[in-house]
Amino acid sequence: xxxxxxxxxxxxxxxxxxxxxxxxxxxxxxxxxxxxxxxxxxxxxxxxxxxxxxxxxxxxxxxxxxxxxxxxxxxxxxxxxxxxxxxxxxxxxxxxxxxxxxxxxxxxxxxxxxxxxxxxxxxxxxxxxxxxxxxxxxxxxxxxxxxxxxxxxxxxxxxxxxxxxxxxxxxxxxxxxxxxxxxxxxxxxxxxxxxxxxxxxxxxxx
Amino acid sequence: xxxxxxxxxxxxxxxxxxxxxxxxxxxxxxxxxxxxxxxxxxxxxxxxxxxxxxxxxxxxxxxxxxxxxxxxxxxxxxxxxxxxxxxxxxxxxxxxxxxxxxxxxxxxxxxxxxxxxxxxxxxxxxxxxxxxxxxxxxxxxxxxxxxxxxxxxxxxxxxxxxxxxxxxxxxxxxxxxxxxxxxxxxxxxxxxxxxxxxxxxxxxxx
DNA sequence: CCTGTTGGTCAACGCTTGTTGGCAACATTA
DNA sequence: TAATGTTGCCAACAAGCGTTGACCAACAGG
Numbered sequence: 049x050x051x052x053x054x055x056x057x058x059x060x061x062x063x064x065x066x067x068x069x070x071x072x073x074x075x076x077x078x079x080x081x082x083x084x085x086x087x088x089x090x091x092x093x094x095x096x097x098x099x100x101x102x103x104x105x106x107x108x109x110x111x112x113x114x115x116x117x118x119x120x121x122x123x124x125x126x127x128x129x130x131x132x133x134x135x136x137x138x139x140x141x142x143x144x145x146x147x148x149x150x151x152x153x154x155x156x157x158x159x160x161x162x163x164x165x166x167x168x169x170x171x172x173x174x175x176x177x178x179x180x181x182x183x184x185x186x187x188x189x190x191x192x193x194x195x196x197x198x199x200x201x202x203x204x205x206x207x208x209x210x211x212x213x214x215x216x217x218x219x220x221x222x223x224x225x226x227x228x229x230x231x232x233x234x235x236x237x238x239x240x241x242x243x244x245x246x247x248x249x250x251x252x253x254x
Numbered sequence: 255x256x257x258x259x260x261x262x263x264x265x266x267x268x269x270x271x272x273x274x275x276x277x278x279x280x281x282x283x284x285x286x287x288x289x290x291x292x293x294x295x296x297x298x299x300x301x302x303x304x305x306x307x308x309x310x311x312x313x314x315x316x317x318x319x320x321x322x323x324x325x326x327x328x329x330x331x332x333x334x335x336x337x338x339x340x341x342x343x344x345x346x347x348x349x350x351x352x353x354x355x356x357x358x359x360x361x362x363x364x365x366x367x368x369x370x371x372x373x374x375x376x377x378x379x380x381x382x383x384x385x386x387x388x389x390x391x392x393x394x395x396x397x398x399x400x401x402x403x404x405x406x407x408x409x410x411x412x413x414x415x416x417x418x419x420x421x422x423x424x425x426x427x428x429x430x431x432x433x434x435x436x437x438x439x440x441x442x443x444x445x446x447x448x449x450x451x452x453x454x455x456x457x458x459x460x
Numbered sequence: 461c462c463t464g465t466t467g468g469t470c471a472a473c474g475c476t477t478g479t480t481g482g483c484a485a486c487a488t489t490a
Numbered sequence: 491t492a493a494t495g496t497t498g499c500c501a502a503c504a505a506g507c508g509t510t511g512a513c514c515a516a517c518a519g520g
Contacts, residue, residue, distance in 0.1 A: 073487080074497060093378030095301035099478065109499050114479060170429055171377030172299030177429045184431065207425060207433035208445055214429075215421015219413060223376055223383045223420075225390065227413035238459040239414055243449050253444040279517095280467060305508065315469055320509060462520085469514080476507075487496075 078116055080106040085127040090165035094124065094173045121175065128169070128179055130162050132187045137194035145195045146245025150237050153213050157221060158233070164221045167214065184210050195248050208247040212240060284322055286312040291333040296371035300330065300379045327381065334375070334385055336368050338393045343400035351401045352451025356443045359419050363427060364439070370427045373420065390416050401454050414453040418446060 072078075084105035088097035099120055103110040117123040133156070140148055157163050166183075169176030184206065192206035193199050216236065219228040231239075278284075290311035294303035305326055309316040323329040339362070346354055363369050372389075375382035390412065398412035399405050422442065425434040437445075 072496085077497080093299075093301075095299070096378065098476080100476085110478085111480080111500085112498065115497090120478065168377050171374050171424070172302065180429050181431055203433040204437065204441075207431050207437075210431060211421040211425045211434060212418055212449070213421070214424055215417040215419070218377070218420055218424055219417045223386050225387055225413050225416060227409040228417060231410065231413070235410075235460055239453065242452070242459070243418070246448070247445065253448070254441055278466085283467080304506080306506085316508085317470085317510080318468070321467090326508065463518100464520105465516105465518080467514105467516080470512090471510105472512100473510075474508100477505080478503105479505105480503075481501095483498105483500085485496105485498080488494080490491100490493080 074116070077106070077108055077112060080108065081113055081116065081123070082127050085123055086162050086165055089124065089127060089169055090161040092168075093171075094169045094176060099123070124169070124175065125179075128162060128166050128176075130160075130166065130183065132156065132183065134187055134191055137191045140195075142195055142249060143245075145191075145248050146243070147237060147241040149191075149209065149244050150213070150240045151233075153217075154233050154236060157217055163217065167217055167222055192248060197249065197251070201252065205247050209244050212243055212247070216240060280322070283312070283314055283318065286314065287319055287322065287329070288333050291329055292368050292371055295330065295333060295375055296367040298374075299377075300375045300382060305329070330375070330381065331385075334368060334372050334382075336366075336372065336389065338362065338389065340393055340397055343397045346401075348401055348455060349451075351397075351454050352449070353443060353447040355397075355415065355450050356419070356446045357439075359423075360439050360442055363423055369423065373423055373428055398454060403455065403457070407458065411453050415450050418449055418453070422446060 081102065084102045085097070088102045088105060091097070092101075099113050100110050102123075103113055113123055117126055134152065135148070166176060166180060170180040171177075188210060189202060189206045192209065193202040196202050196205045216228070219225045220231070220236075287308065290308045291303070294308045294311060297303070298307075305319050306316050308329075309319055319329055323332055340358065341354070372382065372386060376386040377383075394416060395408060395412045398415065399408040402408050402411045422434070425431045426437070426442075
């Protein structure tokens with residue numbers, strides 16, 4: 049359900065912990081707050097997701113949110129940390145990048161409400177838009193740089209891909225256009241994969 | 255229900271008034287309120303665009319807003335009435351529908367901040383999303399019905415077109431991804447027109 | 461003149477918001 | 491045991507919100 053638990057968490061497999069945080073007794077409360085925050089931000093956006101409502105959902109006192117995350121912006125920043133988990137750009141075939149991207153994004157959006165929350169907030173909140181820009185610049189751009197023919201065009205092509213993928217997310221998960229909601233995942237892939245593939249690898253149309 | 259400003263019109267209307275409203279002395283104030291509301295809704299979204307801020311921009315008292323538009327929802331409804339001004343579906347060639355649609359939408363969005371406001375509000379506000387659904391159902395769907403091969407597929411195809419057009423608007427006018435902002439209009443058309451054309455007229459890919 | 465309607469300002473109401481500080485219960489260590 | 495830090499709840503604060511009603515200035519028709 050949640051996407052990263054604080055404290056002991058993630059085992060010890062590869063590399064040292066970037067933040068060696070000792071486990072705290074309040075870890076359960078902390079994650080409860082983050083889960084509730086993601087849910088409320090996704091459902092209501094930044095302004096209407098009140099700290100009181102989030103606290104009530106997490107079944108704790110509103111003042112705890114302040115203690116653990118400082119203020120509302122801090123809570124938002126903590127709740128919206130996200131990794132798109134895009135595959136290693138070196139390990140994918142150039143001709144299947146489109147289909148793979150659409151499939152992967154669809155999976156991520158279906159299972160994870162953080163992305164919907166981020167899109168909702170990004171539409172009205174300065175910090176949310178900034179975060180969204182950062183995510184796509186850091187995680188989608190490198191992939192485009194490896195796949196598209198001329199690396200200099202990578203930013204434009206990544207932006208075009210973003211426009212189609214985020215547009216789908218907008219109509220399907222936020223605005224909920226009935227036909228967009230009703231589409232089966234495989235149909236979405238069948239329609240959108242060629243578009244994304246063209247944005248990535250087709251020659252510049254001008 | 256109409257969006258043209260009362261009082262000093264922009265001179266485009268040669269037809270008869272659909273709603274024969276007698277001119278009032280307060281018409282200037284009413285349009286000032288609507289203009290300020292559109293500007294604030296576009297910049298801040300529904301919640302953060304306060305009636306007080308809108309009134310200050312219109313240089314009148316907040317209570318006037320209540321007097322003329324009832325409440326905040328009424329003001330929003332009055333400010334967001336919009337006509338996409340899509341051309342008569344019968345008068346366009348099937349092969350140029352894609353290019354024509356992208357060009358037309360780009361023009362509308364560049365000149366009109368109402369659309370940006372509507373998109374911002376639709377992302378967080380129930381009524382905004384509803385309005386957005388209505389607009390595209392009433393204005394884009396009929397066009398798709400005339401252009402696409404099987405009228406039964408029109409809703410899906412219109413939704414796909416919406417996803418690409420709204421996705422462009424989202425990345426370019428709301429999230430402001432730098433590469434999406436930097437694209438020249440003709441480049442946008444060159445990239446997106448084939449996509450929209452395919453969504454409208456290509457055979458079902460599954 | 462008086463009277464009624466319209467356009468507009470002012471001050472305030474009730475409510476919700478983010479945020480704060482105090483206080484009790486518990487855990488840990490000395 | 492006492493001392494200390496952590497976890498949590500409670501009550502309250504100042505500020506801002508949408509909204510309301512009293513009040514004043516101008517005009518119109520008799």
